[in-house]
Amino acid sequence: MSTEETHKIVPYRTFITVWIGLLALTVITVLASWIDLGALNVWLALAIASVKCSLVIAWFMHLKYENRFLKLIFLITLITLAVFIGLTFVDVLYR
Amino acid sequence: MSTPEPKDAFGAKFGMWLFLFTELILFSGLFILYAVYLAKYPKEFASAGQQLSVPFGAVNTLVLLTSSLFVAMATTSIQRGQKKLTEWLLAGTAFSAVIFMVNKYFEWSAKFHHGIYPDAPGLKELPQGEQIFYGLYFATTGLHGLHVLIGLALFLYVWGTVRSEKVHAEDYGLLENSGLYWHLVDLIWIFIFPLYYLVL
Numbered sequence: 001m002s003t004e005e006t007h008k009i010v011p012y013r014t015f016i017t018v019w020i021g022l023l024a025l026t027v028i029t030v031l032a033s034w035i036d037l038g039a040l041n042v043w044l045a046l047a048i049a050s051v052k053c054s055l056v057i058a059w060f061m062h063l064k065y066e067n068r069f070l071k072l073i074f075l076i077t078l079i080t081l082a083v084f085i086g087l088t089f090v091d092v093l094y095r
Numbered sequence: 096m097s098t099p100e101p102k103d104a105f106g107a108k109f110g111m112w113l114f115l116f117t118e119l120i121l122f123s124g125l126f127i128l129y130a131v132y133l134a135k136y137p138k139e140f141a142s143a144g145q146q147l148s149v150p151f152g153a154v155n156t157l158v159l160l161t162s163s164l165f166v167a168m169a170t171t172s173i174q175r176g177q178k179k180l181t182e183w184l185l186a187g188t189a190f191s192a193v194i195f196m197v198n199k200y201f202e203w204s205a206k207f208h209h210g211i212y213p214d215a216p217g218l219k220e221l222p223q224g225e226q227i228f229y230g231l232y233f234a235t236t237g238l239h240g241l242h243v244l245i246g247l248a249l250f251l252y253v254w255g256t257v258r259s260e261k262v263h264a265e266d267y268g269l270l271e272n273s274g275l276y277w278h279l280v281d282l283i284w285i286f287i288f289p290l291y292y293l294v295l
Binding site for chain 1: 108109123127130134156163174271275285286
């Protein structure tokens with residue numbers, strides 16, 4: 001298994017750019033909550049939070065630079081979560 | 096003379112990610128409960144959610160995002176052999192955890208003052224949906240706060256290992272894995288903040 005990617009040194013500038021992006025998205029999510037969009041508010045907030053999470057996972061958590069194996073097990077976790085959430089709502093919504 | 100133990104940096108990182116997945120699934124359970132009860136009691140969730148303080152939530156979001164930046168930068172500085180800078184960044188992270196908890200203390204104190212705390216007598220008079228909302232609020236932010244406290248202890252320890260050069264440019268797995276843990280704590284808050292403080 002190659003560990004070459006594991007030792008990539010990420011420049012400070014990259015992290016600071018990601019941080020600015022995260023702050024901007026935080027401001028957007030606060031502003032968006034002031035507009036009454038009904039049920040859409042929740043979905044919009046979830047969408048923005050997902051983008052923020054992707055930034056944190058890819059750059060801060062370094063997953064972008066890791067090997068395929070780590071990316072694969074991360075994907076498996078996401079699918080597991082999606083199954084949990086999906087099956088719960090299949091039950092809850094059609095009772 | 097003792098020979099240093101052989102280390103497997105990738106194995107350690109893989110183990111850390113597996114642990115983080117169990118953490119994600121733990122918190123997801125609480126978020127699934129939130130989603131199910133929000134669908135069942137939208138009005139009660141809205142009226143209870145509006146009692147939460149957006150400024151407290153927003154400040155803690157900034158604190159956690161910034162501390163995540165510090166840890167991410169610390170993984171770069173340790174690899175570049177910048178020991179002093181690494182120490183400062185780790186101290187900054189630990190300090191951020193303190194600010195987060197101080198904020199949480201004031202936020203929860205205000206709630207307690209209004210008679211909103213787990214098993215409070217006044218709470219039982221509220222509609223069931225609001226009781227469930229506050230229950231989930233205390234359980235989720237409480238479990239998250241516990242993670243922040245553990246993070247604080249962890250980063251004080253990592254700071255010490257950098258100072259004593261047990262963690263250095265050739266062996267920084269402890270710092271990297273602690274960073275992964277801290278980013279996960281940040282990730283959970285990225286969902287808690289809009290769901291509990293903003294959208295309702």
